[in-house]
Amino acid sequence: MTMRWCALGRNADGRITAFTLDASGNSGDPISMERSELADFVRGIEEEHAPRWVWSDTTRWVPQLLANGVRITRCHDLRLSHAILLRSELVPNRGELAAAAAWDVGPEEPDPEPKATALFELESTRATAVPGDIEETLAEFARQRAALAASPRQLSLLIAAESAGAVMAAEMRAAGLPWDTVEHDRILREALGPRPPAGARTAIMAGLADEIGMALGQPGVSVDSPPKLLRALRDAGLEVQSTSQWELADIAHPVIAPLLHYKKLARLLTANGWNWIDEWVRDGRYHPVYVPGGVVTGRWASSGGGALQLPRMLRPVLRADPGWTLVSADVAQLEPRVLAAMSGDRAMAAAGAGTDLYAGLVSSGVVATRQEAKIAVLGAMYGSTTGDSGRLVPRLRRSFPAAMRLVDQAAAAGERGGVVSTWLGRSSPAPSDEWLEQQALASQPGATPRDEREARRVARDFGRFTRNFVVQGTAAEWALSWLANLRLRLDELPAAWAGQDPRAAPIAQASGPAFERRPHLAFFLHDEVIVHTPIELADQVAAAVTAAAASAGTLLFGDGPVDFPLDVRISERAEKG
Template identity: 55%
Template structure:
């Protein structure tokens, strides 16, 4: 089976090879990315029609029929084998999970929800040239909801309607849903917006990658991350003690809590109440403004050490304790609910399971099945390298060529230590103005003026309330209404000093957001192309043999993606194929760099390990 992400591979091979001076792949339209009559000249819209039926419609051909929902998976499999169409879906979350449960994987789709959200706010789309409004049945995306849209986006996600099960398709929901012809019309509208955009090839690539990400997110959930419950329980018992009765704290947390109470002379103190804890600390002469770890460490008091230990164990218990294990690990697999495009920058989120925050303490539980291996890959210093390529900064590009970028900055005499290099570079991208970052950023500006100039311009745009845009065309949200009201109030002749301070603070905060948006968003685009390229190569390796050792009928005895975290991925692979998978993962990373940045002299190296346990990958 050719994976959906073959589009991205073809774009890299057949698209224009741009010199480094060309910042954006804006040459002739990239082939095989989106459009009618591509992908063997077939695109098929798929929708529910009510009464438990599913409609299939090729707007450019003769195919148009309905089937009972129970027969839909088999029909998708037949059409996929015959013509490998681009499936036009309102939302991949409505279809991909159910198809995977029935053993069907599709090569490519166009997710109207995700792509519509990108197009609705992208500055690359020519304003006024085409009607930008989209139908009401397409929900808003993170970029239209403000910079803090991640919780709302994540909260809107559930496990999706089970469209192939008659007893789980709500009649009212099906009646309100658009038909296949409406989906095809929306696809045409989106293609027209892309065709009229400033950089159609770049935008086509972004939509293809975003849609591929929607498929991959569903496949990650279906496959699940191999997880050893006994190992996890041992980690918890070693850290916390035996599992306590319901409603009780583990014994080691109780012992630490008692030590804190004794040292603070507060016998009834509830350590989990931030307000009570803060009062007790101040009453004991510990002058803190918060209970943050970094602030507590500045005070030499016998209560601090047990309190920090308690907070560390409390975090483990709440995030990955026994309750988490019972809920999220089933049949030896951890299945998180990934949200593709779940934040304004395009980074993924999760709506459950906390997959994007797996602490090192529990990674020992991630162990390959017998006869299998984990291929763990981490894109080293991704965002600084993306910044170097975006800014076309030759000095910064040279710093990352063939070596640790932070160490190279030290060797160039910009700062004294590797830690200072990391703090300074991250501070420059995130807008830090105080502490070590504020002190060191000016030194970076002298050494790497193009890179620092790029993020400074993005910050100024944000402070002025303007949008900024990633390499491929995802734009930041406009500031929310309260922000605009604050700026307007401060501009009035009768504005108070307090109003002016509030406006300046809000402007700086929004500038910090846009400063990082262009870098983080473009890094997310690189990661999507990397993921997609890996999926393509893994699909080509498929042997076609079914294996009882792989969960879910959709996965053959072949390597498959099981985890993704911003710039890190894990492939679960038969041990005999692991070395080939490692090569494929490296090739996909190099291809993603060429696809976005052409022949830019910026390397995207990977920290890569073939191992049985995730915990040993970074050893």
């Protein structure tokens, strides 16, 4: 039998059952095992058959496999797939999925760090976790296969990409991002001065706070409390509505400079200061918790440590192990390129034919400066109507009618309370009952002008959401495809080192047994990826990153005119160890 899928589930008695299926869905005999046998079982099946593993929830299976040094190539994550298929307007037969309500749950809370133990802890502590037993796993898989069989092909791509994302998120969490705490401490000291006692300001911040109090004529004013600070500013004669930095920046007053400086330092200290290092960096690795599917558009969310908000000033802190280096890549203007590809807008594709789409808009005469191009494009995708951005959008409408029609139609659908879908078929959530009720009330005879105004306002809000949903969501699909393709290419690379004694290959011990001799994904942020790799393979990794981007473009959009150029950098800070 050709093994195409291998489903795993647990039994009531705590043992694990594996069910293998061929392409027709015929199953082999069930295989029952103790939890302690699972890692070896998966390793053996993976090497011989490389099936698509089918399981309830990747976060409950992969971390323990990785802790035992076992990686898998492909999976079908039933929880994430259920969420997509249940809501997708492209799935015609959603009734059975809707009836399986036990599968419609959000992501689990982050577990404590999985231990490298032979015993698997597959029980969830959460009451609302998805079912993990083998019968329910097989039943849900059958429902999803039926749904996919009745749906357009691209949904199968989306399910595969989402599932690959789940594996990659677990792998990146386990491997961690190589983090130089000495450099981090140096940056903190340079900006903030020596580490203060717990809960206290640094001396530099205290000095700035004194300056602020002096400048306002209110010694001891509370800088950390926006309401109090706002009152103090207004008492000092500054006509501000908030204490936001963008409102303060342009005011000429002695308090502004120390205040903005203080805000910068306070942010650094509380968000990414010494306490953050203590909490999140272990053994030279930052282990962020990625949450695939955590954003409605399909982007990943994160939980713990603010992985998606690492400030630029801390980028020098990312440092490869001795003998290793970091290959970083980001896509130039991913979202407008995705919009050009989705809409088939040939003029917009042509503007992006270089490496800089914004520069392309300038040279084709649509706008005068690169800055204007950026503002105009973002305004078009976000639904801006006022300011410079809103003023520039009509020019785009003339130059790129197909692209603008696509986002305008998505916005119109949202304003009507409708649902829109991404290129691969992820659908937006319907508006809330409250929203619908508000729209209904505003069209009743007794509605006040205020009712109508408010209803129109929230309608436009929802239209901006659906407008952006199709672009942001499709960009997330492109990025997932890119990453998944890259991962497969990276797994082919160690062969390139053949002829060398594998025992001589550099070891990244801190990344754990599954990653210590191979290039691996280390970080992902919407349109940006970082690979941690032995130096010898860095050029090949860079080539793989580029090739993967081309593959993603072809996978989603065929051989269309839109390309997705990358900025690829190999870290210079790594030293041969």
